Amino acid sequence: MSFDLQPILENDLVKLRPLSSKDFDSLYKVASDSLIWEQHPDNKRYTLSGFTKFFNESIASKGALVIIEKESGNVIGSSRFNLVPKYNEAVEIGWTFLSRAYWGGRYNSVCKQLMMNYAFQFVNEIVFFVGKNNIRSQKAVEKLTSLDKNRLTIEQSSENSENDLVYRIAKA
Numbered sequence: 001m002s003f004d005l006q007p008i009l010e011n012d013l014v015k016l017r018p019l020s021s022k023d024f025d026s027l028y029k030v031a032s033d034s035l036i037w038e039q040h041p042d043n044k045r046y047t048l049s050g051f052t053k054f055f056n057e058s059i060a061s062k063g064a065l066v067i068i069e070k071e072s073g074n075v076i077g078s079s080r081f082n083l084v085p086k087y088n089e090a091v092e093i094g095w096t097f098l099s100r101a102y103w104g105g106r107y108n109s110v111c112k113q114l115m116m117n118y119a120f121q122f123v124n125e126i127v128f129f130v131g132k133n134n135i136r137s138q139k140a141v142e143k144l145t146s147l148d149k150n151r152l153t154i155e156q157s158s159e160n161s162e163n164d165l166v167y168r169i170a171k172a
Contacts, residue, residue, distance in 0.1 A: 003091070003122040005063035005081040009114040012070065014107065016114060019064035019078060024055055026075040027066060030099045037097075039134040058095065067098065067111055076102050079111060081119065090125035090168070108140050116144075120171045128167040141167045 006018035019027075030036075031054070034046040044050035058064035063081040068074065077098035084092045093115050098107055116126055130137045153168045 003083075003119070005061075005083070006065060007118055009065070009118055010070070011110060011114060013110050014076075014114070015068045015070055016065040016079070016111060017068070019058055019066045021059060023066045023075060023078075027051075027055065027078060030075060030077055031097065033100060035100060039131070039136050041131050041134075054095075064095070065115075067107075069102070069107075076107070077111075079115065081115065084127060087125060087127050087168075089123050090127050091119045091123045092127045092129065093119070094129055109144050112141075112144055116169070124171045126169045128169075129164045130167065132165055138165065 007016075008018070009016040028048070028051050031051045032046050032048075034043075037043045037045045042050065042054070045054050058078065058080060061080055061082060063083075065079050065081075066075055067077040067079060069076045077096065079096040080094055082092040082094065084090060093112060096108070096111070098111075102108075119126055128141050130141060153170075155166050155168070156164075
């Protein structure tokens with residue numbers, strides 16, 4: 001079995017499936033909320049032009065997943081896997097955003113846990129790149145419910161920019 005960057009992952013709360021071009025409208029409906037992007041370095045993703053660029057990059061990555069809330073069947077966000085050559089035996093999880101209606105609850109950690117459980121079948125480490133001013137994303141990574149603090153290292157990134165933090169989570 002090889003690492004498929006676009007698996008179908010699900011539990012009782014969410015389903016993550018490969019992002020496709022037909023998801024543009026429903027995902028833009030979520031992404032058009034400017035507050036989602038206020039701490040993000042690319043804080044214009046809520047605009048049609050900003051989101052179109054982001055969406056096209058997501059499709060081209062061949063690692064993007066759309067997040068669907070199972071009870072309603074609604075698209076509530078997206079996330080992405082990315083192989084980072086600098087980090088041998090690792091995969092990046094990132095580009096995650098959720099509708100504000102799903103903030104503060106279990107949804108982010110449940111999505112990340114599904115992705116981490118899947119990825120750890122193939123790699124020894126998960127990496128998250130987070131902007132130093134993106135406090136919301138830093139807290140989200142740090143509060144992953146299954147995270148054993150002994151498995152976490154945080155370092156300054158030279159890969160993306162000097163403003164990025166790298167959270168590295170080792171396989172248990």
